[in-house]
Amino acid sequence: MLVLFDIDGTLLHTQGAGRESTRDAMIEVFGTCSTIESHKFGGKTDWYTLIELLTPHGITPQQIADRMSHYDQVVGRHLERIIAGRSAAPLPGALEAVQTLRSRPDVVLGIVTGNCISTAKIKLRAAGFDPAWFAIGAYGSEAIERDHLTPIALQRAMDYSRRHFHPDQTVVIGDTVADIQCGRVIGARVIAVATGHNTRDELIAAQPDHLLEDLTTLLKVL
Ligand SMILES: [Mg+2]
Structure with a gap:
């Protein structure tokens, strides 16, 4: 079985450190943080977020694409500093x-x-x-759309394990409607968890295979 986890709102929370590091990295790399303070991150890739926030300031999607790998390094440096003072859990x-x-x-x-x-x-x-517990990953600096990340993750898991995963052997777990959708793209079983961005009603409307209050009951439905 292949089990793919979302991070924010699913495995952990970081007490706002993600937003702050995004703000500081946007200012350093692109010269503006636009409307970051009111931005809704839930389910979006960081690349998508940059396009949404920066194109109204005349920065083109191509310019953002050209700087994504640099941005990835810069936002990591800011997050290391900011998260040290937070109680990520x-x-x-x-x-x-x-x-x-x-x-x-x-x-x-x-x-x-x-x-x-x-x-x-x-x-x-x-x-x-420990990040090493997860054999493979697909990340928001690798694709604009979240729906493009699950096929990347599935291919990497098959390359890594030299096994083929049928849709019913693949599970996607996340806290947003976007997680449910990106799981459907690869035909995976989808487990939504109500510890993050979307409300229970919003998650129910997107018809996950299971909806959990939190991950304390995950092993019962896998
Ligand atoms: Mg999330």
């Missing part, structure tokens, strides 16, 4: 569920997140997860 049941699953030889763990490569790993470490 795992959400209920998340650490226990991941630790149990990583001990199972039939399970490959992966990450599908809107975070940049740098910030995904920093957030995981800050909340007590």
Whole structure:
């Protein structure tokens, strides 16, 4: 079985450190942080967020694409500094569920997140997860649309494990409607968790296979 986890609102929370590091990195790389203070991140890739916030300031999608790898490094540097003063923490049941699953030889763990490569790993470490527990990942600095990340993650998992994962052997777990949609793209079973961005009603409307209050009951539905 391949189990793909979202990060923010699913495995952990960072007490606003993500928004602050995005603001500081946008100012450093692009010269403006636009309307970052009121931006709704939930489910979006960081690349999508930059396009949404910066194109009204005359910065083109191509200019953003050209600077994504540099931005990824810069936002990581800012997050390292900012997160040190915050109490980033795992959400209920998340650490226990991941630790149990990583001990199972039939399970490959992966990450599908809107975070940049740098910030995904920093957030995981800050909340007590070792990024090495997740064999593969697909990140928000690699594609504009979240729907493009799950096929990347699936291919990487198959390359890594030299196994083929059928849709019913693949699970996507996340806190937003966008997580549910990106799981459907690869035909995966989708588990929504109500510890993050979207409300229970919003998640129900998107018809996940399961809706959990938090990850304390994850192992019962896998
Ligand atoms: Mg999330």
